[in-house]
Amino acid sequence: MLKSLFNWKVLLNLLVAIGIFVGLVWLTFRWLEYHTNHGQEIPVPNVVNKSVHDAVKILEDAxxxxxVDSAAYNPKYRPLQVLKVYPSQGSRVKDGRAIQLMVNPKSWAPVAVPDVINKYSGLAFQRLDQVGLKVGDTIFESSIQKDAVLRILFKGNSIKPGTKIPRFSVVxxxxxxxxxxxxxxxxxxxxxxxxxxALIARNLFEVGLVDHEDGGNDDSDIIYYQDPAAGDTRDQGMQIDLWASKKTPAELRGKIEILNSTYRMKVDTTLPPIRYEEVPNFPDPPMNEPTPAPVSPPKKEVPRTDAAKQSTGSAKPATTNDKTKPAANSTTPATDKPKAKKVII
Structure with missing residues (x-):
């Protein structure tokens, strides 16, 4: 078996197979080098701080x-300025490689205007600040909604809630x-x-009750009566009631008189005016202090007359029946009777 393995024919076939395999591998790599431009690399040009239009032209020429991707807006840089490049400048890449450009946007990202209409102005200002909008001028306008937001203006034009405008815009x-x-x-x-x-709205009033004589709702009916009357003064936002009919006011004179008796009350000014007199108000004495007794006037003494003196008489001499007692030559002093006094009050 070993003898047959080392036969020259077998060895020849083995060498041919190995040569074919090596040739195929070599051809494959050569094809890959040609297809992928192996060894042919291009340096990334410097396009940082250039405008995106100039950067795109430079890359296409290379x-x-x-x-292109946008970063968060930075007011320190120009709009559409290239901030970063990946791969970085100077790196060698193959032809056709995509270069990522990080560009500064034109302005801040847009935000939706919050719904603050008819809200209290203090809360509305806080809500606008939370979404990144700045309040410029505060314009006051006559309205029954005191301190409420009526409109929001952007560049002089009224905008509705939900409209998207650049962040940090001034409204x-x-x-x-x-x-x-x-x-x-x-x-x-x-x-x-x-x-x-329309006329009531232009004069800053509100339309109240609209009474149609025929019970319909036709806006072409003619107004024959109104309350309050024309020329009266009222505050803004007050309601004006209307009575309408297809007839003219001259044809409804009787009904107008009935309405006048109800809504046009006359004040009778023929009665004499009422006179009021003020009654003096004396303060009451304190409860704890005693009330002083009334002081009577001093008594006046009437001078004695001669008749009064005679009526009193003189002292009688003392008499004795006893002989042993001294003679009745000695007299005792007479005593005066108390005199009557007349008091004049």
Whole structure:
């Protein structure tokens, strides 16, 4: 068996097979080198800090492809400026390799305007700041919604909630300053319902009750009565009630008089005015302090007359029946009776 293995014919066939295999491998690598441009590499050109349009032109001239991606907007750099390149500049790549370009966007990423209409202005400003929008001017406008946001303006134009604008954009906010006072009520009698509604809105009032005589809802009916009356003064936002009919106000004179008796009350000024007199108010004495007793006036003494002196008499002499007692020559002093006093009050 070994003898047959080392036969020259077998060895020849083995060498031919090995040569064919090596040739196939060599041809395969040569084909791969040709197909992949092995050994033919191109250095990545320097396109950092250039505009994306110039960078794309340089890469195309070098036989390289490109992919553009945007980073977060940075105001320190120019819009559409190339910030980074991958692979980095100077790296050797094959022809046709895609180079990634990191570009600064034109502006901040857009954000949606939050819905802050009819919200309190303080809360609305906080919400706008949270999404990255800056409040520029605060414009006050007469409205019954005091301190509420009425509109949002961007570059002078009103925008709706949900509109996307660049982040950190400056927006102006229109805020209600409260209703106007003492506005003259317009005269809408003789107008159609449609015309009356438009005139009432222009004069900053609201349309209240609209009573159609026929029970319908036709805006072409003519207004024959209104409350409040034309020329009265009301505050902004007050309602004006309307009565409408297909007839003219002249044809509804009787009904107008009935409405006047209800809504046009007259004040009778013929009665004399009522006079009020003020009653003095004396303070009550304190409860704990005793009330002082009334002081009577001093008594006045009447001078004695001669008749009064005579009525009193003189002292009688003392008499003795006993003989042993001294003689009745000695007298005792007379004592005066108390005199009556007359008091004058």
């Amino acid at each position: 036989g390289l492809d490109y992919e 102006d906010v229109v805020v209600g300053s409260g209703p106007l006072r003492n506005i003259s009520v317009p005269n809408v009698v003789g107008l159609t319902v449609k015309e009356a509604k």
